[in-house]
Amino acid sequence: MAAEAAAAGATTAPSVTSRFDEKFLRKLESLVMAIRRTPAGAARGARRSRRVGAGLEFADHRDYAPGDDPRTLDWNLYGRLERLAVRLYEEDEDLSIDVLIDASASMGMGRPPKLELALEVGAALGYVGLANLDRVAVTALGDGAPAPAHARGKGAILPILRRLDGVRAAGRAPLSAAVRGFLARRRVRRRGLVILVSDFYDLGGARAAVDLLRHHRLEVVAIQVSAPDELAPDLRGDLALRDVETGDIRELTVSAAVAAAYVRRQQALVRGLESFCRERAIPCFTALSNQPFDAVVLRMFRAGGLLR
Amino acid sequence: MGIATLLSRGLSPAAAAAVGAAGALALVALHLIRLRRRQVVVAFAPLWFGDAGAARDTRWARRLRRLLALALALTIFALVLLAAVDPQPVAADQAGRTLVILVDRSASMSARDEPGTRLGAARSRARALVDGLRPADRALVASFAREAIAESGFESDAAPLRRAIDAVTPSEEPADLPRALAFAAAILAGRPRPTVVLVSDGGFTDDARRAPPPGVDLRYAPVGRRGRNVAILSFAARRLPADPSAVDAAVVIQNFGPAPAPIIVEIAAAGSVIDRARLALAPGERRRHALPDVAAPDARLEARLLAPDGRPLAEAGGDADDLPLDDRAFAVVPPLPRRRVLRVGGPDLYLDGALYGLGRTVTVDRLEAAEAGHALGRAGDYDLVIFDGVAPAPAPTAGRYLYLDPSGPGSPFAERGRVRDPVIAETRRDHPLLVHVDLADVNVAEARRLALAPGDVSVAGSFGVPLVLARERPGLRIAATSFDVRRSDLPLRPAFPLLVANALAWAAVDRSATALPRAVTTGTTLPAAEGAPETAIDTVGFHRLGRELVAANLGDARESDTTPAAALALGGRALAPPDPPARRGFVRLPALALLLAAALVLLEWVASQRRWTS
Numbered sequence: 001m002a003a004e005a006a007a008a009g010a011t012t013a014p015s016v017t018s019r020f021d022e023k024f025l026r027k028l029e030s031l032v033m034a035i036r037r038t039p040a041g042a043a044r045g046a047r048r049s050r051r052v053g054a055g056l057e058f059a060d061h062r063d064y065a066p067g068d069d070p071r072t073l074d075w076n077l078y079g080r081l082e083r084l085a086v087r088l089y090e091e092d093e094d095l096s097i098d099v100l101i102d103a104s105a106s107m108g109m110g111r112p113p114k115l116e117l118a119l120e121v122g123a124a125l126g127y128v129g130l131a132n133l134d135r136v137a138v139t140a141l142g143d144g145a146p147a148p149a150h151a152r153g154k155g156a157i158l159p160i161l162r163r164l165d166g167v168r169a170a171g172r173a174p175l176s177a178a179v180r181g182f183l184a185r186r187r188v189r190r191r192g193l194v195i196l197v198s199d200f201y202d203l204g205g206a207r208a209a210v211d212l213l214r215h216h217r218l219e220v221v222a223i224q225v226s227a228p229d230e231l232a233p234d235l236r237g238d239l240a241l242r243d244v245e246t247g248d249i250r251e252l253t254v255s256a257a258v259a260a261a262y263v264r265r266q267q268a269l270v271r272g273l274e275s276f277c278r279e280r281a282i283p284c285f286t287a288l289s290n291q292p293f294d295a296v297v298l299r300m301f302r303a304g305g306l307l308r
Numbered sequence: 309m310g311i312a313t314l315l316s317r318g319l320s321p322a323a324a325a326a327v328g329a330a331g332a333l334a335l336v337a338l339h340l341i342r343l344r345r346r347q348v349v350v351a352f353a354p355l356w357f358g359d360a361g362a363a364r365d366t367r368w369a370r371r372l373r374r375l376l377a378l379a380l381a382l383t384i385f386a387l388v389l390l391a392a393v394d395p396q397p398v399a400a401d402q403a404g405r406t407l408v409i410l411v412d413r414s415a416s417m418s419a420r421d422e423p424g425t426r427l428g429a430a431r432s433r434a435r436a437l438v439d440g441l442r443p444a445d446r447a448l449v450a451s452f453a454r455e456a457i458a459e460s461g462f463e464s465d466a467a468p469l470r471r472a473i474d475a476v477t478p479s480e481e482p483a484d485l486p487r488a489l490a491f492a493a494a495i496l497a498g499r500p501r502p503t504v505v506l507v508s509d510g511g512f513t514d515d516a517r518r519a520p521p522p523g524v525d526l527r528y529a530p531v532g533r534r535g536r537n538v539a540i541l542s543f544a545a546r547r548l549p550a551d552p553s554a555v556d557a558a559v560v561i562q563n564f565g566p567a568p569a570p571i572i573v574e575i576a577a578a579g580s581v582i583d584r585a586r587l588a589l590a591p592g593e594r595r596r597h598a599l600p601d602v603a604a605p606d607a608r609l610e611a612r613l614l615a616p617d618g619r620p621l622a623e624a625g626g627d628a629d630d631l632p633l634d635d636r637a638f639a640v641v642p643p644l645p646r647r648r649v650l651r652v653g654g655p656d657l658y659l660d661g662a663l664y665g666l667g668r669t670v671t672v673d674r675l676e677a678a679e680a681g682h683a684l685g686r687a688g689d690y691d692l693v694i695f696d697g698v699a700p701a702p703a704p705t706a707g708r709y710l711y712l713d714p715s716g717p718g719s720p721f722a723e724r725g726r727v728r729d730p731v732i733a734e735t736r737r738d739h740p741l742l743v744h745v746d747l748a749d750v751n752v753a754e755a756r757r758l759a760l761a762p763g764d765v766s767v768a769g770s771f772g773v774p775l776v777l778a779r780e781r782p783g784l785r786i787a788a789t790s791f792d793v794r795r796s797d798l799p800l801r802p803a804f805p806l807l808v809a810n811a812l813a814w815a816a817v818d819r820s821a822t823a824l825p826r827a828v829t830t831g832t833t834l835p836a837a838e839g840a841p842e843t844a845i846d847t848v849g850f851h852r853l854g855r856e857l858v859a860a861n862l863g864d865a866r867e868s869d870t871t872p873a874a875a876l877a878l879g880g881r882a883l884a885p886p887d888p889p890a891r892r893g894f895v896r897l898p899a900l901a902l903l904l905a906a907a908l909v910l911l912e913w914v915a916s917q918r919r920w921t922s
Contacts, residue, residue, distance in 0.1 A: 109351035201352035230351060240345040243353035251345055252356055265355045 019116075020123060020161040028127045028157070031294045035128060035301045061085040095193060096135040096150050098218070099126050100182060101167070102198030103140040105244045108169025110227020110289045115169045118197040118225050120293035123157070123164055125195055128297070130154045135192075138164060141178035142171020147185040172245045174202055179209035183216055197223045200273050207276055214280065222277050222284045223300070224270065231266060231288075233259060324393045331385050339378045380912045387905040391898035404444030406462065406499035408492040409434050409469075411476050412508030414453040414483035415830070415867040419509070419630040420622070421533045426872075427478050429531040430507045434476075437505055437529070438469040440889020448495065452488035453479035454831035454846075458495065480633055480847050481831035482864040483508075485516040493521035505529055505886045510873025513866050519879025528883035532872025536565035538589065538621060538629050539868030543611045543637035543861060544827055545602065547644070555641050558598040559611045563589035564869045569628045571621060572614040573597055586616070602641075607857060608850060609639040634868045638850055638859035640826040644669050647812055651675070652683045653696030658799030659712070662808040663694075670812070691816040694808075697792060704784065708815035710808070711788035713756065720786050721758035721777060730755045730770035730791075739767045740814040741778060741787055745803045752798070755791035776807075778814075787811045829863035 064073060064084035072086040099122040107115040122138050129136040135150035138160045148163060171178065175198060194213050200206040200222070213220050235254050242249045252258065270286065277284035285303070287296040350356060411430050422429035434449065441447055441464070449459040449472035460472030489504065496502035503525040509532035520526050538561065545557040563569040568590055575583040583599050602609070613635040615624030622632035629635060649663060652675045663672050673690070675683050680700040687693050687707035694710045701718035715723060732747045747768050757773050760766060763781070766774035779786040789798075798804045828834065828845050836842045840854030851858045862868065876883050 106351040109349070199351065201355070227351075235348060238345045240347040241353050241356055242347055242349050244349050244351055246353070248353060249347065250353060250357065254356075258356070261358060262356050265358060269355070 019119065019165045024120070024123075025157075027294050028124055031124055031297055032128055032131045034294075034298055058087060058089060060088045062088060096190060097126070097129040097137070097193045097195065098150075098182075098186070099129075099136070099138040099195045100179065100197065101138065101140050101164075102171075102175060102178070102196075103142040103167050103169055104171040104173065104175070104178070104198075105169050106199055106201055107225070109230065109244055111229050112227070112289050113169065114199055114225040114227050114289045115167070117287060117289045117291065117293055117296070118223075119164045119167060121223060121225075121287065121296055122195070122197055123161055124293055124297045126160050127154065127157050128301075130156055136160070139182055140164065140167040141175070141182060141198075142173055147182055174205040175200070176202075176205040176208035176212065179212055183212065191217045192219070193221065194218045195221045195223065197225060199226060200224050201269070203269055203272055203276075206273065210276070210280070210282065220280075220282050222273065222282055224273055224284070224286045225289055226266075226270075226286065227289045231263070233262065235259070321393075324389060327392075328386070328389050331389065332382060335381050335385060336378070339374070339381065377912065380908055384905045384908045384912075387901040387908070391901040391905075394898045404442065404446065405501040405503050406496060407437075407441070407445060407447040407503045407505060408496055409437055409447055409449050409473075410456070410488055410492055410504055410506050410508075411449065411451045411459075411473070412453075412483055412506070413451045413476055413479045414511070415480050415633050415862050415864065416483070416509055416511040416631065416870050417531075418478045418480075418633055419532065419537070419870045420632075421536070421630045421870070421872075422531060425478065426509050426531050427476065431473050431476060433507050433529050433531060434473045435470055436889065437507075437886055438466045438473065440887075441466065442890040445890075446499075449473055449476070450488070450492060450495075451476045452483065452485075452491070453481040454484050454487075456484075456488040456491035462499075480862060482829070482862070482867045483512060483516070484831075485512045486518065489520050489524075489526070493524050496524060501525070503527065506876070506883070507531065508876075509870070510876045511866055511869065511871075512876075517876075517878050519881070526878065526883055527886045528876045529886050530872060530874050530876070532870065534630070535869065535871025536567070536628060537631045537634070537868055537870045538563045538565065538569045538571055538613055539631065539634035539865075540611055540613060540637040540861070541594070541634075541865055541868065542863055543609070543639045543859075545609050545639040545641045547642055555602040556598065556600050557602050557609060557639065558596055559637065560594065560596050561587065561589065561613070562594040562865065562868070563591060563628075564871065565628060566591050567628070570616050571628075572616065572618065574612045574614055575599060575602075576610045576612070577602070578608065607641045607643065608859075609641060611637045611639070631868065631870050633848060634862045636848065637861045637863075638848070640850070640857050640859045642826050645816070647671070647691045647816060648673070648689065649812065650683060650686065650690040650693045651696065652680050652694065652700075653677050653698050653712075656696050656794065658793060658804065659694070659696055659808070662799075662805040665805045666809055666812065692812045704786075705781075706783040708784075709786045709788075710811045710815070711786065713790070713792040714758075714788055715756065719758075720779065721760070721764070721788060721790075723756050724759050725757040726754055727757050727770065727773050728754050730773055730775060732768050732775060733770050734766070735768045736765070739765065739778065741767050741776065741807065741810045743806075743810050745806045745810060746801075747776075747798075747803055750798050750801065750803070751796055752791045753795040758788070758790045785815045787814065826857075827859045827861070830860050832860070834858065 061074060061077065062085060064086050068086050074085050074087045077083065077085050101115075101118045101122045103115060107113065107118060126136045126138045130152065131154050133152065135152050136156070137148050137150045139147050140163075148160075151159065173181075179196075196210070196213070198206065210220050210222065236259070238251070238253050240249050240251050274284050285296075285300050411427075411434055413427055413430075417425065417427040417430060419426050438447060444464070446462045446464050447469055448462045449469055451457050451459055459475055460468055463469050492504045493502075496504070502523065505527045507529045510528070510530055540559055541562055542560045543557070545555050547555055557575060559573060559575065561571070561573060568588060570586070570588045573583075573585045573587055574581055582602060585597055587595060587597065589595060613621045613629070615621050615628075617624060620632070621629040621635045647666070647670045649670055649672045651659065651663065651672055654677050663670065677698045680695065680698045683693055683695070684700055684704055684707075687704060687709070690708070692708050692710055694712065695714065696712045699711060699714040699716050699718035699720070701716070703718055703720040709720075711720065714721060730752050732750055732752075735742060735747055752775065755770070755773065755775055758777060760774060760777065761779065763779065765778040765780075766776070767778050768774075768776035773790070775790050777786075777788045777790065793799050793804065798807075830845055830848055833842060833844045834840075834853060840856065843851070843853055845851055845858065845860045848860055848862055851860055
């Protein structure tokens with residue numbers, strides 16, 4: 001805690017790290033203020049999870065199923081509709097937030113690199129969580145470092161930033177393997193929220209990773225980061241394409257038709273991720289690497305679903 | 309057939325080997341360079357390759373495709389090189405001929421009895437000859453009308469020969485066959501198996517059909533289907549000697565066709581029609597149509613042949629006329645001549661009256677008889693010097709003179725006595741001095757018996773005694789009467805002023821001989837004249853040469869007679885037809901090679917697009 005206090009005092013320093021400077025911190029503070037001004041109900045001081053009968057605030061109905069507690073039956077509804085339904089309540093809980101940032105080599109691609117925005121968004125979300133008195137840990141997947149402990153309070157942001165400052169896009173492991181490693185190293189075995197920031201190029205691996213997280217009863221939020229030059233590449237001619245992660249080199253003559261096919265596949269990838277998340281009620285956001293991180297985060301909060 | 313039995317018609321074997329080696333090296337180098345593609349790092353390569361990206365290429369497969377691409381390129385290059393070499397069997401070369409394809413482009417070849425013109429048919433025939441050349445034959449295309457022109461060099465390739473044939477243009481000149489054959493023989497001299505193929509309608513004069521140059525195998529390829537033509541053979545206008553302000557014109561027309569030809573002859577001056585006559589010409593009929601007194605305000609006259617409906621004959625759509633070129637003719641009315649006459653002698657009202665009647669275009673100076681000796685020194689300044697009763701010594705050797713009753717040592721004709729009351733018994737009506745002159749019943753009191761020197765002419769005489777004499781030597785013309793006209797009734801007759809006028813016109817002929825002729829036929833080369841260099845007249849129409857205006861017409865009956873000659877004999881020997889064309893395959897080897905190369909290029913492109921090859 002002493003270190004955290006020292007770190008909190010350091011927020012006034014002109015430059016915290018080479019990547020996150022004082023201006024970045026001021027933007028974080030402004031972001032928190034802006035989120036608090038969002039319409040009531042959209043953001044509260046604590047995360048609520050949907051558990052039957054555990055909370056005090058009514059959330060929703062669902063059809064009765066054998067085994068449900070009869071005490072949760074809504075008899076008024078039965079009187080009106082002659083349908084058995086149980087009442088759902090939202091329960092306040094002490095929430096742990098894990099921000100997982102994909103630091104594989106593909107995240108280093110793009111102009112500007114996708115990893116830059118991913119780190120900034122991860123840091124911003126972490127700071128918002130700390131400001132909401134949640135337990136927050138920001139982890140870069142693929143760097144092999146042990147998962148950091150969850151921190152609490154705004155003063156904990158500086159160690160997080162220092163940790164993120166050293167992150168480089170170099171990992172070559174699939175996302176599913178990285179998530180599996182994260183889960184293995186995770187110190188807290190409890191439910192919580194996992195915000196996964198990645199380019200999700202390996203869609204199959206991404207699905208496996210999300211399912212793995214959900215298997216561990218973690219709620220998942222997906223943020224897909226893309227680079228503008230990857231969405232509309234200007235490559236043409238006879239090329240030898242080297243995959244940054246696998247290192248495989250294949251020759252290709254990029255014509256207009258080939259470039260158009262690439263764009264179609266890129267769009268299909270995005271649609272596939274969105275469809276996958278929609279099927280699992282997972283909030284999914286997309287961002288371009290040349291967008292300001294605060295605008296991205298604010299858009300996420302205004303869209304809802306990230307924190308309730 | 310082995311390689312050793314082939315001969316290159318294009319690149320030599322050495323050059324082909326050099327080009328082949330260089331090209332193959334270049335292709336291999338380009339292939340190696342092509343293998344080193346620009347490497348680009350991408351975030352997720354499968355996005356670029358799609359489902360195909362799932363199937364990883366094996367290294368040997370990639371190599372095989374690259375080798376296939378190189379093999380395709382080398383094959384295409386080899387085929388193009390083969391087309392450039394154009395190999396032909398050697399055996400054919402040993403029997404190679406050297407041909408001159410001589411295309412007639414004279415005026416008659418513009419006849420429209422063939423589709424297009426005869427020249428178009430001649431071009432087609434010449435192209436067929438070129439296409440039928442044997443592999444070892446070499447040919448040159450030449451054309452001729454009045455002159456012969458080489459349109460190409462000796463070539464074995466059909467393409468330049470075809471271009472040369474296409475470049476042959478029609479001429480409005482008559483053909484000079486002996487000159488063209490001499491030209492062809494000259495350029496064939498010393499070449500193997502010299503052969504001339506004459507592509508023509510055979511419209512040549514008998515004189516031109518003399519024996520061809522020896523040592524040349526002369527063949528004849530005829531063109532032309534029929535001979536139907538009505539032509540203006542000549543058209544001329546002249547000023548009347550008796551009245552230089554008046555002009556008479558005459559046009560000669562002939563129907564060369566086998567059917568009667570009703571036509572209209574129209575003569576225009578300065579664009580206005582001044583005469584229009586309907587004629588019906590029988591087959592082969594030649595007719596002269598004259599306009600005795602043309603009021604010609606302009607120096608240009610044009611005669612036209614029209615169909616009975618008034619349209620130009622060649623456009624009327626009938627079969628009467630295939631050659632429009634000779635349906636128009638042109639003439640220039642000569643300007644009024646300006647003459648100077650020196651009259652030497654005593655008073656003579658009759659002579660003065662005759663000179664006065666020559667009009668204002670004749671200037672008359674006078675010298676008394678006592679000054680007759682000065683006249684000889686000034687003779688060069690005058691068109692005619694008239695000695696009336698005087699004959700200064702010595703007799704002149706140059707100049708133009710009219711002596712009336714010459715006598716004494718200065719007389720150009722020796723006197724052998726006198727004769728009384730001579731009767732004019734002999735006249736030469738065809739002599740220029742007697743044009744329109746009638747001396748019948750002229751009474752002469754006394755005449756001198758003048759002796760004729762060799763070459764002198766008695767234009768009119770009385771039983772061997774010359775009464776009107778003419779002497780014509782180089783630079784000298786003398787007309788004379790052997791009697792004193794005042795002692796005859798000649799001055800009282802119209803013949804006297806005509807005789808004086810004719811003497812002036814006859815004497816002045818030589819003086820105007822250095823001027824350009826007013827009417828010529830196409831193919832004439834006019835000598836250099838004042839203000840104009842030597843000029844070849846090659847088109848029908850008016851030509852301005854310096855300050856002179858000259859009218860040119862085809863004026864060649866042989867060209868206008870478009871009856872084609874299916875066979876031609878020169879020097880009594882009939883010319884053989886050209887050899888039949890050499891057998892060729894449906895597609896020549898170079899074309900086949902190029903087609904194959906193009907197909908391979910297309911295949912390679914498709915393969916590349918479909919990614920069968922890299």
